[in-house]
Amino acid sequence: MRDQLQELLIKRVQQCVSHSRSSIHTCPKIEKKKESLSGRSGEIVKAQATGKVITVGREQDDVKQVEYRVHFKYLIKQKDVFYMEEEIEERIADFYKGVFVEDREKNPFKEIQKDEASQDQEYGEEVRLEYEYEYDRMRAVQYAEKWWNSYNPAYKKFEVDCTNYISQCLHVGGGPMRGYPNRGKGWWMRSGNWSYSWTVANSLRWYLPSSNAGLRAEEVSSPDQLLIGDVICYDFQGDGRFDHTTIVTGKDASGMPLVNAHTYNSRMRYWAYEDSTAYTPNIKYKFLSIADDQ
Template sequence: MRDQLHELLKKRVQQCVSHSRSSIHTCPKIEKKKESLSGRSGEIVKAQATGNVIRVGKEKEDVTPVEYRVHFKYLIKQKGIFYLEEEIEERIADFYKGVFVEDREKNPFKDSKKEEVSSDREFEEEERYEYEYDRMKAVQYAEKWWNTYNPAYKKFDVDCTNYISQCLHAGGGPMRGYPNRGKGWWMRSGNWSYSWTVANSMRWYLPSSNSGLRAEEVSSADQLLIGDVICYDFQGDGRFDHTTIVTGKDASGMPLVNAHTYNSRMRYWAYEDSTAYTPNIKYKFLTITDDQ
């Protein structure tokens, strides 16, 4: 099985830099990434993938599922400028009587709406918390921990907003509201506010906050600066599923972002190549403001 997975990864790497779609194992996600890049005058000039098996599932009707993790690196050229994008994929491959038959990426956001809470918008607090947001420190933190987890904080299965909160805190955003989970923005003593960990709560908290960490909504992604935040509603149903932080810009001045849950760095902000992407996707673009 490992040898077959190795061959599959070799084909996916070749697909990244090939202009042919004839392979029987063509990965739709890679084609979406290439199409998105082509529309931005970019291309993948080199790709690399390393993987490891996480778990071999129980055989059922002669089919054995194998969960594995892949670290992809893409060297991207856009308008004469190069940058490196990285991402971690969690995938499942099915083997029928030991022979590979199907491969798919797990969708980490499928069950994220289980985190719904009734107190998303209870954020008002009078006390003032002066701070100056250090965007570079926030981005440095985002780069350091994009593919690992700071042991000083609790880790979650859907970890995207927890990771973004840590980045914002590293940039100087002050915690407030403890111990009320529906108030403020905080993680302390093994507990946390909804706004710290739940994407939909952070989406409402940042532009609604009247003290401490807060943000202003802008109309388009190109208005964002490094250290700013993008919120994603993949289904377009009004509840936001995912959060990223801007860590760079591409050759056209559009945001590149880092994220957790499926860990990635310097990924194009629109997530058009994500398995969670739908035509109904909605975004919120939030620029962090100082409180002085």
């Protein structure tokens, strides 16, 4: 089975740099990435994939499922600029009587609980001077780069970890915690507990632009207005509830954001997520520019 998975990864790497779509093993996600790059005058000039088997399930009715993880690296050329994009895919492969049949990428956002708080409440009683800060964008981005594919043991890790990771980046950048111990108020992680806004994408989306003290953000109309260290929120289904959060860690040759994220662990990924398993035509975004000082 490992040999068959290795062969599959070799074919996907070849697909990244090939102009042919004739193979029956063509991965739609890779084609979407290539189409997105083509529309931005870019291309993948080199690709690398490293796989690791995580679990091998029990065989049932001659079918066995294998969970595996793939670390992709893409060297991208856009106009005269080169940059490296990386991402981690968590995948499940099906084997029938030991022969590979198909595989698919896991979509962790399907498991997001809908009963958590959707909007932070602000009552206006905070003393503004108590939460003065200066946002250090470079420190936030350096942290995002250091931990994009690992987990800081100083913080709790979550299965859907995207917003927890972004909150850590913002805090290291100078964003002050406040609101403890009220989970529905402020933005904080402390003593093994945390606010909704620290860990839930939809809550952070509401908290940042509505905060009147400490960490806050201004919503802007387009992604090219964002700076490194700013935040993008994603509503994949377009149903009004935001599922995912990323941090801007770079710009492409056209000045558009490249982002880092957890859950779908990735770095220097194009902001629009058109090649994501979670992407739908109904996707909506919020572009949040972090206030540099208060």
